[in-house]
Amino acid sequence: MSDWEGRIRKANDLKRLGIEVDWRTHSWFEMVEMERKARGR
Secondary structure, eight states: OOHHHHHHHHHHHHHHTTOOOOTTTSOHHHHHHHHHHHHTO
16 A cells, blocks of 8 residues: 555544544644544543
């Protein structure tokens, strides 16, 4: 899987949690951190 594919998937995961994020402007690691905070871990 390429970098952009992983970022798109992570952005879609965040969208399901109610967080709108542009996969073009955030790294995968930034989005993982957003997801972690949203889930309260």
